[in-house]
Each structure stands twice: as structure tokens, then as C-alpha cells.
Amino acid sequence: MNQQGILVVISGFSGAGKGTLMKALMEKYDNYALSVSATTRQPRAGEVDGREYFFVSQEHFKSMVENDALIEYAQYVENFYGTPKDYVEKQREAGKDVILEIEIQGALKIKKKFPETLLLFVMPPSAEELKRRLVSRGTEPLEVIEARLKRAAEEAVGIEAYDYIVINDTIDTCVEELHQLIQAQHNKTSNRLDFINEMRKGLSQL
Amino acid sequence: MNQQGILVVISGFSGAGKGTLMKALMEKYDNYALSVSATTRQPRAGEVDGREYFFVSQEHFKSMVENDALIEYAQYVENFYGTPKDYVEKQREAGKDVILEIEIQGALKIKKKFPETLLLFVMPPSAEELKRRLVSRGTEPLEVIEARLKRAAEEAVGIEAYDYIVINDTIDTCVEELHQLIQAQHNKTSNRLDFINEMRKGLSQL
Numbered sequence: 001m002n003q004q005g006i007l008v009v010i011s012g013f014s015g016a017g018k019g020t021l022m023k024a025l026m027e028k029y030d031n032y033a034l035s036v037s038a039t040t041r042q043p044r045a046g047e048v049d050g051r052e053y054f055f056v057s058q059e060h061f062k063s064m065v066e067n068d069a070l071i072e073y074a075q076y077v078e079n080f081y082g083t084p085k086d087y088v089e090k091q092r093e094a095g096k097d098v099i100l101e102i103e104i105q106g107a108l109k110i111k112k113k114f115p116e117t118l119l120l121f122v123m124p125p126s127a128e129e130l131k132r133r134l135v136s137r138g139t140e141p142l143e144v145i146e147a148r149l150k151r152a153a154e155e156a157v158g159i160e161a162y163d164y165i166v167i168n169d170t171i172d173t174c175v176e177e178l179h180q181l182i183q184a185q186h187n188k189t190s191n192r193l194d195f196i197n198e199m200r201k202g203l204s205q206l
Numbered sequence: 207m208n209q210q211g212i213l214v215v216i217s218g219f220s221g222a223g224k225g226t227l228m229k230a231l232m233e234k235y236d237n238y239a240l241s242v243s244a245t246t247r248q249p250r251a252g253e254v255d256g257r258e259y260f261f262v263s264q265e266h267f268k269s270m271v272e273n274d275a276l277i278e279y280a281q282y283v284e285n286f287y288g289t290p291k292d293y294v295e296k297q298r299e300a301g302k303d304v305i306l307e308i309e310i311q312g313a314l315k316i317k318k319k320f321p322e323t324l325l326l327f328v329m330p331p332s333a334e335e336l337k338r339r340l341v342s343r344g345t346e347p348l349e350v351i352e353a354r355l356k357r358a359a360e361e362a363v364g365i366e367a368y369d370y371i372v373i374n375d376t377i378d379t380c381v382e383e384l385h386q387l388i389q390a391q392h393n394k395t396s397n398r399l400d401f402i403n404e405m406r407k408g409l410s411q412l
Contacts, residue, residue, distance in 0.1 A: 121395070127408025146412075153409035156402065164390065165398040177393075180386050184370065187383075189327070192371040196362065202333025203359035206352075 005033070005092040006185050007114055008099045009107045010178075012122030013152040015134040017168045018101055021122065024175045025099075032182075033091035035100045038064060041079035045139065054084070072113065074105040081106065097182055104158045111161065118185045120178065121162040125169045211239070211298040212391050213320055214305045215313045216384075218328030219358040221340040223374045224307055227328065230381045231305075238388075239297035241306045244270060247285035251345065260290070278319065280311040287312065303388055310364045317367065324391045326384065327368040331375045 012018050022034055038054040040061050049055045056064070061080050064070050073082030083100055091098045100110065111117050124130040130152065134145045159165070164181055168174040185191065218224045228240055244260040246267050255261050262270070267286050270276050279288030289306055297304045306316065317323050330336040336358065340351045365371070370387055374380040391397065 123401070123405060127405055127412055130409070131412050149409055149412055153406060156406045156409065159402050160395055160399075162395050164393045165395055165401065166393060167401075177390075181390055181393075184383075184387055184390060187370045187372060187387075189366055189368050189371055193366075195329070195371065195373075196365050199329060199333055200359060200362045203336070203355055203362065206333055206337055206355055 003095065003186060003191065005031075005094070005096040005098055006182070006191065007088070007092065007110070007117040008097060008182050008185070009110055009117055009119045010099055010101050010122060011104055011107050011120070011155075011162070012168075013124065013130055013155065014148050015130050015137070016122045016124050017133070017171065017174075018122055020171060021168060021174055021178065022099065022101060024171055025178055028175060029179060031095075031097055033087075033096040033098045035083055035088055035091075035098055037081050037083055037100075037102060038070070039079055039081045041081075053081075072102075072106045072109040074103060074109070076103055076105070083110070097185075099182075104155050104161075108158065108161055116188070116190055118164075118182060119162040120164050120166050120181060121159050122166050122168050122174075125167055209301065209392060209397065211237075211300070211302040211304055212388070212397065213294070213298065213316070213323045214303060214388050214391070215316055215323055215325045216305055216307050216328060217310055217313050217326070217368070218374075219330065219336055219361065220354050221336050221343070221358075222328045222330050223339070223377065223380075224328050226377060227374060227380055227384065228305065228307060230377055231384055234381060235385060237301075237303055239293075239302040239304045241289055241294055241297075241304055243287050243289055243306075243308060244276070245285055245287045247287075259287075278308075278312045278315040280309060280315070282309055282311070289316075303391075305388075310361050310367075314364065314367055322394070322396055324370075324388060325368040326370050326372050326387060327365050328372050328374050328380075331373055 010018060026032055026034060036050060036054055038056050038061060040056060040058050043055050064082060065073060069085055070082035071085045071088060073080055081103065083102065088098050107119055111119055124133065131149060134148060166174060166177055216224060232238055232240060242256060242260055244262050244267060246262060246264050249261050270288060271279060275291055276288035277291045277294060279286055287309065289308065294304050313325055317325055330339065337355060340354060372380060372383055
């Protein structure tokens, strides 16, 4: 194959199961690299610096922006989120498919900057199931969950820009679907131009 | 799912193995319908009317064009090729994914008329392998094969318009790849608008 790794954005409503899916995908296949975003928001219970996010100060984030160290960044409520450039570039050069788990604002910026990016939006099977999952997590009070669902409804406005809707009904099936969609991207004509040119040359020399 | 079947175009150089792939795909999965084109060209040895093509006269073909009975048609060397509309529409309404095995000219017309069509281009692993396959078929003299390869090189000019390049190295693997690419198309955002709207409505009503 010898291709550069592709860039994949995965977004989805909170509670759709993105985190669990990414964990399962990373465990099952070794051709992926999960980009860790930088954020100025406070860590939630159980979150580890450098694993879920790089938790940085407003000042530090500002300096990353100024030093062009982020592929994209976005403000969300009062916090900033950004994708460190260095990691993404190195992993792609090494042939890894790099996955960014980011919000829709950031996703659209990435797509504009890198049109070949594969944008995937993970959805629960239904709105009721999304609420059920968020409630059963038990980590947040009902009013926070309701705010989150309201946000989800608002986020749904931008979904049309994504390439595929992936419905997370059962984790295993969904992981396989994600894997196949991402691997198929390597065969997109735009990612196969070298092969096509080689074929042309080969045919003309027969 | 309850979706209308999607439209898929499969093209590729003669000798790339399209016929064998289609046969294997149809045998393995029952959600596909293979559209049979109408043509004014003479049947080759072993070809059966209504199976490989509907072999029709120039006059008959002309009347199909005049009666708007073809989705697209194209002239190729001295012969006409066209896709009968009736079959495609009925099968798609019944939820079957309809596959058109047509030339690049026709493929581009289809894509223009139905932008959601999935265009797949089947390639042999290499130019040498393509020649080897054509020669080993033993059905045509070398000069016909060479003309065919020359044509293949010319056809390669339009490949960039296709969505995916599918390399036919081993039949089984390639059939699976085709199947997955086609099924993924059902989850294209543009094919999931009903689901997205349902989700939006559901979220706003929670």
C-alpha cells in the first residue's frame, strides 16, 4: 500500500458511545492513531491528562494558536479545543490512519482545510436510546443531561456535511463498520492516483 | 432499513474480471439486481440474449431512445449500448441495489443524472496481469487484445470521476470489498436524511 495514512474525523452526540467505540477500535486494529486534543476545560472525574485530552491553561492554548501548533481549534461554551498538528502529521507519515474525535465546528474546519478527510457521525439508534444511555451513566444530574440533549439537537443541524452516518447499536458491529469505512477510504480514487498513473504507464508500454 | 435501493455503476478494463465478479456477487448476496443493457452489437460466442445483453437491432434501439425507455445510452465504436429504465426503477423501488456494468461514457452520464450513484472502477493488479488474463482467455487473436489494451489506456483518462478503485487480485476478496463499498453507500449522509430528521424530531421532543 505504502500510502500516507488518511485523516478521519469522528463526531457524534455525547452518549452515542464514541469513547467506547474508539477504545474497541484501537484494541482490535493497530493501524490507527487516535489524536488527543488540547483543551482548556477542566478534567471530569476519571479523565487523565494526555489520554482523554491534554488539559492546558488558557495561556498555554493561546501560545499554541500563535505558534501554529494546532490544525484547527474551536471555542465551545467557554472552553477551547484544538488538534495538535505535530502528532497528526507524524502518524500519517508513518502510514497510520489518524482519527480525530472532535466536535462539529472543528470537523468542518478540518474538511475545509483537508477535503479528503473522512467525516463520520456516530448516532444512537434513537433519541430515546441516547437519553437512556446518558441517564444510566449516572455521572451527571438530569438537568445537565437535558442541556446536553438540547445541544445534541442543535448539533444535528450540521450533520449533512458528514460523509457517513454510523449507527451505534451494538459496539462490535459498529467497530467493524467504522473499520471498513475507513479502510475503504484508501481506495477512494483521489487516494489512488499514483496507482492509476502507474497503470496508465504500464498499459502504454505493453 | 426500508430504503430505496442504490444505484451502482461498475466499470473496468476488459479482462479485469468484472463478469466473474458480478456472477460471484449475485450468487453470494440476494440484495442485488444486475441490470442487463441493450446493445446493437453482435453477440460473442457463448453470450445469451437477455443474460449478457439484450441484443437488439438498430431500429429497435432507436425506438427505445425515442420512447425514453433508456436511462442513458452511448455509442461505442459502431455500436450502441443503453440501460433500460423500467428494470432499474422497479428493482430499486423493491429495495434492491441495482448494478450497472457499463462503459465510462455511460457511467458519467448516469452520475450527472443521478449524483448519488456509486461509481466503482475495477482494476487488475497491474498492466502485465491484464494482458496475461486477456491472452489466457484464448477467445481473441492477439491484435484484438492489443487493440483492447490500447482502448483500456484511453479509458483510463476518465477514471478520476469514479468514487473508488477496486483492485481485483483474488475474486473472493474483491467480491467482499465490492459488497462492503456498496452497503456503506446506504449510510452516506445523503441516503440517511430521513433518519437524521427523525432523530432531530426525537431529540426536540424529549
